[in-house]
Amino acid sequence: MSNALYSRDILKQYFQILVPLLGLLLLIATTHYYTHEELTDTDHKADAVLSVDLARETITAELNNVVSDLIFLSNINELRAVLANPSSPYLKNLERELLIFSRIKKRYDQIRYIAQDGQEIVRINYHNGEAVKVAKTTLMNKANDDFFKQALAIKPEQIHLSSLDRNVKQEAIETPHKPVIRFATPLINAQGQKRGILVFNILGNSLLPNFTPQATTNTDRIHLLNQEGYWLRSPYSDAPGLKFDRKRSFAISYPLAWQQISANLSGSFENSAGLFSYSTIYPVWPTAKPSKEIQSWKIVSLAPMALIKEYTISSLFFNNILFGAFALLIIIWSFVTAKIRVSHKKIKAQNEYEQRFRKTLESIQLAAISLDDKGKVQFCNNYLLKKIGFKHEDVINKEWIDNFIEEAEKEKMKEILANAMAGSLCSIHETKIKTRGGDTRLFSWNNTLSYDANDRVCGLTCIGEDITEQHHREEQLRILSRAVEQxxxxxxxxxxxxxxxxxxxxxxxxxxxxxxxxxxxxxxxxxxxxxxxxxxxxxxxxxxxxxxxxxxxxxxxxxxxxxxxxxxxxxxxxxxxxxxxxxxxxxxITEKRRLENEVKQRNRELAQAQALAVVGRMSSMIAHDLRNPLSSIKMGLQIFGKRVDKQHEQSWNEEAKELRQIALEQVRYMENILADLLQFSRPDALNSEWLSINKLLDLTVSTTEKNIKEHKAKVTTDYQAKLPMVYGDATKLRQVFSNLILNALQATENIERKPEIRIKTSMELLNSKMKVKVEFSDNGLGLDSEQADILFEPFYTTKAKGTGLGLAIVKRILDQHYGEISLASSPNGGACVVVILPTGPFH
CATH class of the missing domain: 3.30.450.20 (PAS domain)
Structure with a gap:
């Protein structure tokens, strides 16, 4: 609303003042523009004429100096002596004088004395600050050179001037290109005869640049032209500077202007191309009078039409600036007046707003406080006063940070306030406030900036909530969360x-x-x-x-x-x-259960070992006490049978023979039982060596051939070739394999099909170690799954006859070899025994 009032009030006064002043200012600016344009045009013409005159004087002075030097040298005694007598002593004196002259002047690229027949007699080159005499062998003949002919043809004391052209050396253009101007005069002996010419070669860039610095402010518009309209010097960087290989010239670029310039000696005129001022100079003046035959140069000052228009635009721009300056003063004056009025209105509105805002803050159930830019309390509502226990007069105009903020957070609060005053507001922050009782309360604040009537930041208003209890609960929750996580x-x-x-x-x-x-x-x-x-x-x-x-x-x-x-x-x-x-x-509890199971297993094994030890001692005692009587009985039966056979061969009937044979078989059976008991109770130490399992199996099969035939069984073998050697006791391992083959034969008894036993060897990688695997399969009745775990226990057997020690002894022998044995039913029927043996030495 304040902006709308400002616009309405100020626009009325603004236009009342602006319209008449703008008309007057426009009239003055127009008059000034046209007056300035007329004066500027006159100044341009005068400046151009002055520039041409100064350039003419400069180049004329330069050319006159060259001409004077040439006339001077043509009359020196050393040269006159050579013209009279071109002998070696006089010639050396001339060369010395010319060298000294070249070093002193430092401007002539070449100084040459050429005889009347065109042969160069002396040539002095000046290059990089050094004057050098050219060797006689490199001197050239210029008889066919047009410049030589023309120079020799002029009158004595006259000067012949060449065009600005490239220097020719030994009938070739010298590189790098060196544009030169040649000055020459005839040489006359005492008898008045022409004996040759004296020539100065001056580099174009050495002679011509010196004519522009003196040409007032128009140095960038001066052109130096020869009489054919070609540039000798131009302010244009792309203008051709020589007479060779040129496709454009001043005369071609400005044909109408060149017609007028070439027809007159000097003058000024203006056409569509621009403003032209020109003058004529004669490079060899005063040695020859002006005429059509004498070479002339033109000095031309050209102010292009674009430049003249630029001056016009510049003048108009100046008037616009002047007009804009006065208009700006009017606008500023109007703006200042309006701003003063609006400021008074905004201050009044600001005060009214602050009163309403503070009443609102008193009515809310949140803490509210206003600070000035120094951090002093300007307002504090009753809700906050009740929370911290202070009275109104204890807080207002007091330093908020120093008196009420906890010590550890003062620096942070000072930084928040400083950033807010700089315009970088931290909209939300938490601080701990000290109460009258010495405790602290945690508040979460939402911050807003306060502005004065000029919209400048003047303070900070904070509206906050007491979150002390909430923070305590959150902290407990964080601790609990960390406890759970950790x-x-x-x-x-x-x-x-x-x-x-x-x-x-x-x-x-x-x-x-x-x-x-x-x-x-x-x-x-x-x-x-x-x-x-x-x-x-x-x-x-x-x-x-x-x-x-x-x-x-x-x-x-x-x-x-x-x-x-x-x-x-x-x-x-x-x-x-x-x-x-x-x-x-x-x-x-995986490891715990594993350890518990391991302890149980160890306890079972310990109890079993203790029981087996008792059984072993008892078996050893029984076997020892029964072996001798059994040996006596066996011996008696054998002797008795031999004697009876010899004495009563006819009368010894078949029944008596059968009884004797039965008695011997029972004795052998008892001996086998005693042998098993002794072997189980006192296991022997191993006598290990490197063995081939395949060969050991073949030997075992051959030793059990009798039993295999008795059972009419078929034994097939499937050996893996190139099995690694096994480190073990051959006798004990043969006993293991023999027991397993006999068990397999007994398992195939009482079956209707032909008994079959299959023996297979292979190599397997178990637990990153190479091992040998031996499988014994039969086609018998198979195994009960519950029996597979107890068949290796001592004295357990499923046969009518037997001690139950066979598989127990097998397992003990394999344990001594760090091997493994397992029993399972074969998928095709029957049982399968798997023996696994390590390939390396065991410890």
């Missing part, structure tokens, strides 16, 4: 539907699932399938009823590994007592 136990938080909402880092460490992978899924991602549905139903019924559940899970990690965990699941309730989440705290 807990050594895996923690899962799910909603009531079992969807995971949080897992800590230990969960990831235990299961391999990251938080991003677990959140949003169900804990069933850990299922291994070993926990039945009944247990899960009991779990949900327990926690849904608000109780705590404890139990074991055999779960599966992300990488597929199984592990055991002990889990406690507790419901979490909101303030209304409703269950909102479930908290599961887990403990990895």
């Amino acid at each position: 807990s050594p136990a895996p923690v899962i938080l799910t909603n009531t539907d079992g969807v995971i909402e949080y897992v800590n880092s230990k969960f990831t460490e235990l299961t391999g699932y990251t938080a991003a992978e677990a959140i949003g899924n169900n804990p069933s991602i850990l299922k291994s399938g070993e926990t039945n549905s009944e247990e899960y139903r009991d779990l949900w019924e327990t926690i849904d009823s608000g109780k705590e559940w404890h139990g074991l899970f055999h779960n599966r990690r992300k990488n597929g590994e199984l592990y055991w965990e002990y889990t406690t699941i507790s419901p979490i309730r909101n303030p209304d007592g409703e269950i909102t989440h479930f908290l599961a705290i887990k403990e990895d």
Whole structure:
């Protein structure tokens, strides 16, 4: 509204003052413009004429100096002596004088004495500050040179001038290009005969540049032209400077102007191309009078029409600036007057606004405070006063930061205030305020800037909320959160539907699932399938009823590994007592269970070892006590049988023979039992060597050939070639293989099909180690799965006859070799025994 009032009030006065003053100013500016244009045109013409005159005087003086030097040298005694007598002594004197002259003048590119026959007699070159005499062998003949002919043809004391052209050296243009002007005069001996010419070569850039610096302010418009209208010197960087290879000239570029310039000696005129001022000079004046035959140069000052228009635009621009300056003064005066009036109105409106704003701040249930740019309190509402326990007079006009902000936060608050005054507002901040009782209260503030009537920042208004209790609760929550996150136990938080909402880092460490992978899924991602549905139903019924559940899970990690965990699941309730989440705290007890199982296994093995030790001692005692009587019985039966056979061969009937044979077989059976008991009770030490398993198996099969034939069995072998050698006891390993073959033969008894035994060897990589595998398969009745685990226990047997020590001895021998043995049913029927032996020495 203030801006609208300002616009209406100021525009009326602005136009009342501006219209008449603008008309007067426009009249004055127009008059000044046309007057200035007329004076400027006159000044341009006068300046151009002056520039041409000064250039003519400068170049004339330069040319006269050259002519004077040439006349002077043509009359020196040394030259006169050479003209009279061109002998060597006089010639050397001339060369010396010319060298001295060249060094002193430093402007002549060449000084030459050419005889009347065109042969160069002396040539002095001046280059890079050094005057040098040219060797006689390099001197040239100029008899056919037009310049030589013309110079020799003129009268004595006259000067012949060449065009500005490139220098020719040994009938070739000298490079780099050196545009030169040649001055020459005939040389006359005492008898008045022409004996040659004296020539000065002057570089164009050495002679001509000196005529422009004296030409007032128009040096960038002066042109020097020869009588044909070609440039000798031009302010244009791209104008041709020589008479060779040119496709344009001043005469071609300005044909109408050149007609007038070439027809007159001097003058000024203006056409569509621009303003031309010109004058004529004669380079060899006064040695020859002006005529059509005498070479002349033109000095021309050209002010292009574009430049004249530029002066016109410049003059108009000056008038516009003058007019704009007066208009600007009027605008500024009007603006200042309007601003004063508007400021008074804005100050009044600002005060009214502040009164209303403070009344609003008193009525809200939030803390409010206003600070000036120095940090002093200008306003504080009653809500804040009640919170901190101070009275109104204790706060107003006091330093807020020094008196009420906690010591540790003063610097931060000072920085916030300083940045706000600089225009960089921190919109939200928290500070601790000291109360009258010495305590501190934490407030969260929302900041806004305060402005004066001129819209300048003058203070800071803060509206805040006491968050002391909220901060305390949040801090407790953060501590709890850190405790859960840093807990050594895996923690899962799910909603009531079992969807995971949080897992800590230990969960990831235990299961391999990251938080991003677990959140949003169900804990069933850990299922291994070993926990039945009944247990899960009991779990949900327990926690849904608000109780705590404890139990074991055999779960599966992300990488597929199984592990055991002990889990406690507790419901979490909101303030209304409703269950909102479930908290599961887990403990990895895999290692614990492994150790427990290992202890149990060790205890069983220890008890079994102790029992076997007792059995072994008893077996040793029994075997020792029974072996001698059995040996006597066996010996008696054998002697008895031999004697009876000899004496009563006819009368010894078949029944008596059969009884004797049965008695011997029973004795042998008892001896085998005693041998097994002794071997089991006192295992022998190994006598190891490097063995070929394939050969050892063949030897074992041959030793059991009798038993194989008795059972009418078929034995097939499938050996892997180039098996690694095995380090072991040949006798004991042959006993192992023999027992397994005999067991396989006994397993095929009483079957309707022909007994078959298959022996296979192969090489396998187990636990990063190369091992040899031997398989014994039969086509018998097979094994009961429950028997496979106890068949290796001592004294356990499924046969009518036997001690149950065969497989126990086999296992003990393989244990001594750090080997393994396992029993299983074959997929095609029958049983399969697998023996695995290491390939390297065992320790």
